[in-house]
Amino acid sequence: EPEVTQTPSHQVTQMGQEVILRCVPISNHLYFYWYRQILGQKVEFLVSFYNNEISEKSEIFDDQFSVERPDGSNFTLKIRSTKLEDSAMYFCASSWDPSGDTQYFGPGTRLTVL
Amino acid sequence: SQQGEEDPQALSIQEGENATMNCSYKTSINNLQWYRQNSGRGLVHLILIRSNEREKHSGRLRVTLDTSKKSSSLLITASRAADTASYFCATDEGSGYNKLIFGAGTRLAVHP
Numbered sequence: 066e067p068e069v070t071q072t073p074s075h076q077v078t079q080m081g082q083e084v085i086l087r088c089v090p091i092s093n094h095l096y097f098y099w100y101r102q103i104l105g106q107k108v109e110f111l112v113s114f115y116n117n118e119i120s121e122k123s124e125i126f127d128d129q130f131s132v133e134r135p136d137g138s139n140f141t142l143k144i145r146s147t148k149l150e151d152s153a154m155y156f157c158a159s160s161w162d163p164s165g166d167t168q169y170f171g172p173g174t175r176l177t178v179l
Numbered sequence: 180s181q182q183g184e185e186d187p188q189a190l191s192i193q194e195g196e197n198a199t200m201n202c203s204y205k206t207s208i209n210n211l212q213w214y215r216q217n218s219g220r221g222l223v224h225l226i227l228i229r230s231n232e233r234e235k236h237s238g239r240l241r242v243t244l245d246t247s248k249k250s251s252s253l254l255i256t257a258s259r260a261a262d263t264a265s266y267f268c269a270t271d272e273g274s275g276y277n278k279l280i281f282g283a284g285t286r287l288a289v290h291p
Binding site: 096098100106107108109110113121123154156158160166167168169170171172173175 | 212214219220221222223224227267269277278279280281282283284
């Protein structure tokens with residue numbers, strides 16, 4: 066069964082450093098998402114992406130964040146200058162159709178900012 | 180309460196018992212999804228119910244949706260220790276790009 070994959074599974078970085086989280090969505094999906102979950106808290110929407118552009122973003126997704134689909138398979142989330150409060154589990158998700166369709170989530174990348 | 184709020188926050192039962200979790204939401208929706216998360220792991224999709232559906236089954240799972248009350252329930256029958264996890268409902272806001280709004284989840288513990 067096709068699945069969303071994410072790398073790395075765990076990333077440790079120093080405050081102020083740039084990190085890139087990588088995702089490979091399900092191959093025939095067209096809509097891509099990033100969510101995050103701070104330890105013990107809700108899963109929060111960050112951004113949705115379709116047709117090579119951002120379709121929606123949350124207040125969390127400020128200028129420090131960016132997304133890219135550099136080729137036909139990868140979908141990346143970049144945090145330019147990490148802060149302590151960026152420590153969280155980051156989930157990538159993809160779907161075929163944005164309305165009425167299941168979003169399939171990857172296993173997540175645990176980001177720890179020291 | 181916020182969009183997609185579950186109750187109870189925690190539920191502890193014995194194997195073989197049924198577990199019922201509830202979710203309430205505020206806005207109109209296209210669909211509502213239930214996910215499971217084992218501790219510190221990824222989100223596993225369980226079931227999607229559309230706004231024009233009232234009930235859906237998948238194996239030991241039964242989901243109901245009452246759009247007039249803006250609520251949903253997830254029933255797990257004949258629970259197993261392996262069902263121990265957190266369960267989240269997630270709703271869209273009827274928006275075109277279907278960003279999901281998650282509740283805080285119900286932590287289910289099933290004891291052998």
